[in-house]
Amino acid sequence: VRKIAQAQSPDIVDDCSKELFELRCLLDDARDAISAETGQSRYKTCTRCNQQFDEYTKGGCKNHRAYYVGGNIIEGRWVCCRQQEKDSPGCDPCDHTDIVRVFTQDPSYGTWTWQPS
Secondary structure, eight states: OHHHHHHSOOOOOOOOOHHHHHHHHHHHHHHHHHHHHHTOOSEEEOTTTOOEEETTOOOEEEEOSSOEEOSSSSOOEETTTOOOOTTOOOSEEEEOOOSOOEEEEETTTTEEEEEOO
């Protein structure tokens, strides 16, 4: 398995060319100017992970792809990743959100999920 992993080319994470760096700086400056003109903060706080995020940036957060079970008679856990805390960080990559979420129970099954996920 290790030989196969080493044979694979590494993922290109970032192109650090001078031109791309300058374009990113210009884009950030433009976004800052838009925020200043509208009087709104450029960054929002994610309701999943409490991190500051830019609404133009995708990814960077995680959610649970299944449901939370237990917590009364048996020890509670997320079915997807077996984490035991209800508000534990997720296991599935997703985008940040600033929508207010509520931990709700499905009475027909006794399971819990965050709505919206």
